[in-house]
Amino acid sequence: MKKNLLFLVMLLLAASIHANDKLVVSQWMTTPAHQVPMPVFHQVENTAGKVFDATKLLEFDRVNLKDHFPEEGKTLTVVAEQELTWTPVVSDSNGFIIIDHDTLSQNPQVTYLATYIWADRFVEISLELKSPYLIKAWFDGHEIGTKKSTEEEENTIGKVSKDLKLERGKHLLIIKTIKPANTSPQWKVVANLEIKEPFSLTDLNISLSPLNRKNIHHVMDGLKATSVNLSADGSFYTITYRRALPPSDKSESWTELRRTADNQLVQSFRHTEVSQMQWLPNSNKISYVHTNNKKTTLYSQDIENGQLNVLFEDLENFASYKWAPNEQYIIYSIREEGSGTDDDMRQILGMQDRQSHFRNRSFLYRFDISTDLHTRLTYGNLSTSLHDISPDSQYIIFAQNFPDYTSPSFSRQNVFRLRLETLQLDTLWMNEARSASISFSPDGNQLLATAGPSAFDGAGENVPQGTIPNNYDTQAYIYNLGEKSVNAFTKYFDPSVGSAYWNKADNNIYLVTTDEDYKRIYRYDTKKEKMSLLELSFDYVSALDFAQNAPLAVFKASQTNNYPRFYSLNLKNMKQTLLDDVEKKIYQHVELGEVKDWDFTASTGVEITGRVYYPPGFDSEVKYPVIVYYYGGTTPVGRTFAGRYPFNLWAGSGYLVYVLQPSGATGFGQEFSAAHVNNWGITVADEIIEGTKAFFQAHPFADASKVGCAGASYGGFMTMLLMTRTDMFTTAISHAGISSIASYWGEGYWGYSYSAEASAGSFPWNSKDMYINQSPLFHADKINTPLLLLTGDSDTNVPPGESIQLYTALKILDRPVELVMVKGEDHHIITYGKRIKWHNTIMAWWDKYLKDQPQWWDELYPEKNY
Secondary structure: HHHHHHHHHHHHHHHOOEOOEEOOOEEEEEOOEEEEEHHHHHOOOOOOOOOHHHHHHHHOEEEEEEEOOOOOOEEEEOOOEEEEEEEEEEOOOOOOEEOOOOOOOOEEEEEEEEEEEEEEEOOOEEEEEEEEEEEEEEEEEEEEEEEEEOEEEEEOEEEEEEEEEEEEEEEEEEEEEOOOOOOOOOOEEEEEEEEEOOOOOOHHHEOOOOEEEHHHHHOOOOOOEEEEEOOOOOOOEEEEEEEEOOOOEEEEEEEEEOOOOOEEEEEOOOOOOOEEEEEEEOEEEEEEEEEEEOOEEEEEEEOOOOEEEEEEEEEEEEEEEEOOOOOOEEEEEEEEOOOOOOOOOOOOOOOHHHHOOOOOOOEEEEEEEOOOEEEEOOOOOOOOOEEOOOOOOOOOEEEEEEEEHHHHHOOOEEEEEEEOOOEEEEEEEEEOOOOOEEOOOOOEEEEEEOOOOOHHHHOOOHHHHHHHOOOOOEEEEEEEOOEEEEEEOOOOOEEEEEEEEEEEOEEEEEEEEEOOEEEEEEEOOOOOOOOEEEEOOEEEEEEEEEEOOOOOOEEEOOOOOOOEEEEEEEEEOOEEEEOOOHHOOOOOEEEEOOEOOOOOOOOOOOEEEEEEOOOOOOOOOOEEEEEEOOHHHHHHHHOOOOOOOOOHHHOOOOOOEEEOOOOOOOOOOOHHHHHHHHOOOHHHHHHHHHHHHHHHHHOOOOOEEEEEEEOOHHHHHHHHHHOOOOOOOOEEEHHHHHHOHHHHHOOOHHHHHHHHHHOOOOOOOOHHHHHHHOOOHHHHHHHHOOEEEEEEOOOOOOOOOOHHHHHHHHHHOOEEEEEEEEEEOOOHHHHHHHHHHHHHHHHHHHHHHHHHOHHHHHOOOOOOOO
């Protein structure tokens, strides 16, 4: 106790020393010095005529420092039964850490030093390290310099230096220093941080704690679990992992097979290059495909005895497969390449033909396990897609989807039931304007379908008379095969259905839903016809799978402010068991601020929900800059933990982040979502403006003079539109925004089809007021707010021209605007290196306009003399 108190006093006395514009690092952690034996024959010259010396030990790293974060009392490693444990030390009055005074050794000695540097903003520094002995230094895991000289004279000392550009956050400096054998000068190290102009010493702080704020590398780097699937009886599960391989843009993915009872690894498929892994429906066997030179082989493996079988091999253009419930056959699909896609002169056969894959067709085949017989099941000019196989394995359900540019949704669907023994075809429905996803009930007498509310002649519609429903507000239906009747059992259920599963083990239907801005699981009791929420204590469920023959499920879930994990769920007693917590290591030292709900009632009487992300260490006496985020389209901004716009990361950078869910979003009931149709921002823009004003009135610590707003895709359109309607924002960011509704409608791959719902029945020739008056481009002269336009230059959803034409207008008008295009990226920026640069661009823009710190932006985009 006295020792700890004494050290605390020493820390206070030896706070980081300031010398002019230099910061002398006075707080460190060190490991005990330990001897390193020289290798045998170290005095024998090698082929280059050199003997082994201590500099070779500097180059050779005995200790793995990757992903190691020093802490007081934490062990780095064990050498010759000596624990190298981190211990806090402080420098002397000159800033030196004294490692050893006068001990001589017959072997070289090594010790490690570590400290953390907190940067409160983007800052440029020069790091200088001095020691009479050998030094190797790492900064944030990257080697930044070595000093290979030894100064024998007591008053001489060498140095190594490195210019560094620090982003906001905690940075780790580790030094390895070596004292060669039989050397006498005092073993000491000093580190100086020289602050470059216009930055100041107050921008940095020295710490011995690894506690950090969330940053882009927490989101992008490290091991992530992406999916999990249960075996038929729930005894085993497969889990798939992914990790980036920086600094390259590559990544690796693999699957592991584990025992459910104890999570023990049974088999790893790492480096096997297999895909499409599936559990067989009734046994502890697994199947997967391997493709080589465009030829596919399908394998099955018995987990209990390890036996591996080749089911079929060398199939070309293999696309997908599904096991029959009796495991006697497989239904698979073969892709047939279309013609004319590479012609110099290509006639476009309808809007969908702009997509390179449109002319490809996919057809169904059956493979019989016992006879090795392949049977072709479908043919024709329309692709056939398998939806499900009946529980008795006698029938399949398949569909044909095809464009019809005269129908309300510009597409139609035919659905058939095929008896496999006779190839007798039953037509269930033809030319349905609303496509559905379909599966069999456990008894095979009914179908479970998900589709928009207007499907099945509007059976799922629940909107006031005269209102057009939003068909992105997905409903669930039970279709009786005998009576050909439809039960729209979610018609009066506000959450929107993402996926539905009719569970054989308990005959209940489980729905993964968009429930306001949550993702939740509901259970529909088919006997009692009652819906109930599964109380799982999570905010966002992003994956769900069931055992075929046991009351067991697995799911992936996260909190608004906590990373995702995988759990198993006993469907009888609702007991949850943690299966995977792989991201715990990534976030072990990350400090997050609070997230609080904040709703307001608009002047129209509509309640608009929202939430606020607070910076860690929030102080209500401080004025914080604010970022307002929205989508404004047909889906709410979900409570994801990471995502492309990690709000808790923005908050960790010193911003208050207000996320709101304006009218038109699904998950709040059909009347609420119907407000999206034929609106194009009229209602949403007013709600965002009104909500932002109310937010500042309710939060006196929010700085109304420093407020930014941002959105992407439809949200990018909303950003552009808001700039034409208000000057209340200090700055704004639009990613892949729509500046002209008419050009997006006709040019984007899915512009016309999205508009089939968003602009139902409205076209440029009959609704000029909407297509022009609601398009930001036609009101560009009203924009005065500094606006950053971001877009992938290969975006096929919202073409880059939407940003380019608004940029052109604003440049001509001499308004503050920047356009940054990401090379080779589509609607989402997914390539590792480009994603980080894109993220940094956003953060640097916020800092420039909301913190009056333009240096990071100027570093990323220096002014060029063109």
